[in-house]
Amino acid sequence: MSDPIESELTSLIENSPYLSWLGLEIVSIELDKIHVRARWRSDWVANPTIGQTQGGILAALVDFAADFSLFTRVRRPLPTIDLRIDYHRMAKKGSLLAEGSVVKYGSRISVAEARVTTEDGELVASGRGTFLTQDLG
Amino acid sequence: MSDPIESELTSLIENSPYLSWLGLEIVSIELDKIHVRARWRSDWVANPTIGQTQGGILAALVDFAADFSLFTRVRRPLPTIDLRIDYHRMAKKGSLLAEGSVVKYGSRISVAEARVTTEDGELVASGRGTFLTQDLG
Amino acid sequence: MSDPIESELTSLIENSPYLSWLGLEIVSIELDKIHVRARWRSDWVANPTIGQTQGGILAALVDFAADFSLFTRVRRPLPTIDLRIDYHRMAKKGSLLAEGSVVKYGSRISVAEARVTTEDGELVASGRGTFLTQDLG
Amino acid sequence: MSDPIESELTSLIENSPYLSWLGLEIVSIELDKIHVRARWRSDWVANPTIGQTQGGILAALVDFAADFSLFTRVRRPLPTIDLRIDYHRMAKKGSLLAEGSVVKYGSRISVAEARVTTEDGELVASGRGTFLTQDLG
Numbered sequence: 422m423s424d425p426i427e428s429e430l431t432s433l434i435e436n437s438p439y440l441s442w443l444g445l446e447i448v449s450i451e452l453d454k455i456h457v458r459a460r461w462r463s464d465w466v467a468n469p470t471i472g473q474t475q476g477g478i479l480a481a482l483v484d485f486a487a488d489f490s491l492f493t494r495v496r497r498p499l500p501t502i503d504l505r506i507d508y509h510r511m512a513k514k515g516s517l518l519a520e521g522s523v524v525k526y527g528s529r530i531s532v533a534e535a536r537v538t539t540e541d542g543e544l545v546a547s548g549r550g551t552f553l554t555q556d557l558g
Numbered sequence: 559m560s561d562p563i564e565s566e567l568t569s570l571i572e573n574s575p576y577l578s579w580l581g582l583e584i585v586s587i588e589l590d591k592i593h594v595r596a597r598w599r600s601d602w603v604a605n606p607t608i609g610q611t612q613g614g615i616l617a618a619l620v621d622f623a624a625d626f627s628l629f630t631r632v633r634r635p636l637p638t639i640d641l642r643i644d645y646h647r648m649a650k651k652g653s654l655l656a657e658g659s660v661v662k663y664g665s666r667i668s669v670a671e672a673r674v675t676t677e678d679g680e681l682v683a684s685g686r687g688t689f690l691t692q693d694l695g
Numbered sequence: 696m697s698d699p700i701e702s703e704l705t706s707l708i709e710n711s712p713y714l715s716w717l718g719l720e721i722v723s724i725e726l727d728k729i730h731v732r733a734r735w736r737s738d739w740v741a742n743p744t745i746g747q748t749q750g751g752i753l754a755a756l757v758d759f760a761a762d763f764s765l766f767t768r769v770r771r772p773l774p775t776i777d778l779r780i781d782y783h784r785m786a787k788k789g790s791l792l793a794e795g796s797v798v799k800y801g802s803r804i805s806v807a808e809a810r811v812t813t814e815d816g817e818l819v820a821s822g823r824g825t826f827l828t829q830d831l832g
Numbered sequence: 833m834s835d836p837i838e839s840e841l842t843s844l845i846e847n848s849p850y851l852s853w854l855g856l857e858i859v860s861i862e863l864d865k866i867h868v869r870a871r872w873r874s875d876w877v878a879n880p881t882i883g884q885t886q887g888g889i890l891a892a893l894v895d896f897a898a899d900f901s902l903f904t905r906v907r908r909p910l911p912t913i914d915l916r917i918d919y920h921r922m923a924k925k926g927s928l929l930a931e932g933s934v935v936k937y938g939s940r941i942s943v944a945e946a947r948v949t950t951e952d953g954e955l956v957a958s959g960r961g962t963f964l965t966q967d968l969g
């Protein structure tokens with residue numbers, strides 16, 4: 422935990438009620454890339470018969486991973502302008518991994534993408550978001 | 559609660575861990591349209607200093623309202639193929655309303671849209687999803 | 696043609712090689728809404744056996760109609776940040792109508808949507824775009 | 833031109849009024865990937881003062897490159913269900929390159945993405961589309 426970016430991010434997750442609820446922990450970080458794990462919880466289940474994780478959880482993971490790939494540059498979470506998520510297969514019970522990476526860093530607007538997989542590496546969702554880079558201050 | 563579609567939907571929400579966690583209740587239903595309320599909970603908060611609701615919650619509401627506007631035709635939840643969400647303004651602490659409506663009902667693929675507002679009627683997010691109409695059975 | 700917004704738009708279309716090629720003419724304009732017709736040309740055809748209009752033409756119409764619904768407020772074309780198009784049915788040979796309307800006008804970023812129909816009123820595509828409202832000057 | 837996939841694609845482009853108008857030629861093809869060049873033409877220009885290529889052209893290139901990365905598997909163009917395009921910077925006068933690659937090949941629905949660059953390698957647009965894999969026959 423000597424990496425300052427990782428410490429900043431961990432503390433941001435710990436202070437966020439929603440990100441804590443999502444059970445996020447950082448797997449690795451490098452410039453323009455982030456890899457996180459989200460610990461499965463029973464609240465994620467859309468339908469108890471099928472047991473699949475609800476799409477809003479996958480959307481939150483795409484949003485988080487895309488946004489935080491940009492954190493490696495700007496050191497703050499950026500407001501999401503819009504988000505697109507493609508659902509590739511049902512996410513069954515189990516923790517999930519999300520990898521985010523920057524598509525285009527811009528001084529006003531940036532685009533980043535993310536992939537969400539099971540712990541076995543199966544792709545369950547992917548997508549991209551547009552973020553407001555410019556500081557509103 | 560004499561409306562059978564409303565009873566089916568209410569029971570579907572009650573049996574779904576995630577939809578119950580989201581605190582959904584039906585405000586009104588008519589063909590191709592649904593209006594729901596989601597009860598605010600502190601787990602929704604992205605950042606405790608600002609207090610705003612995390613974007614994944616708004617994505618889940620767009621997904622739910624769009625999908626369930628189609629429920630009025632097909633009487634089952636449809637798999638989401640993809641989703642697009644536009645974030646218009648920060649959603650501060652408070653319950654949210656979501657209205658879903660059908661854009662195009664198709665025998666294989668359908669498109670529906672949704673708007674998420676505060677209880678005061680301020681638009682916080684909107685979007686649309688593509689759903690697999692065809693029964694996989 | 697006494698309406699100054701309509702004159703400005705007509706001259707903008709006439710001066711634009713691409714918009715002229717698209718055969719655009721304004722049907723009606725009001726605040727936050729625009730209705731245009733695009734004259735079919737044989738170059739639009741994706742596949743001569745089927746005769747359908749290529750998706751890029753429909754994307755251009757969604758982009759134009761969404762963007763120019765905002766023109767009624769800002770009196771200049773806005774840069775498109777991103778675009779989403781849903782294709783609902785094949786667009787056969789024939790001119791097309793596009794209606795654009797504002798979803799959210801913002802001082803920095805705006806969202807607008809559009810529907811593309813045949814002259815008989817059949818919905819062939821719809822979508823939305825995000826636009827940079829802020830003047831870059 | 834001994835590669836049969838390349839011959840099929842070249843003949844498909846030559847027979848398509850719109851794809852011919854776009855000036856497409858294949859640079860390279862491999863499984864799940866395609867790289868094409870589109871020859872600039874003055875009809876592409878949105879605004880003669882600025883000289884930039886209109887967004888509908890970039891959308892058509894994203895659609896084509898994404899769709900035809902799937903052609904390497906299915907040997908036919910697939911119907912586009914929906915498309916998302918991010919515009920990263922203005923495309924000035926000049927031919928464009930588009931690279932498409934498969935994100936997820938599915939038996940019913942597939943997702944593919946594309947990047948559009950100038951001949952100098954500057955990223956001007958990127959995006960992804962959802963395609964109907966299933967034969968409608």
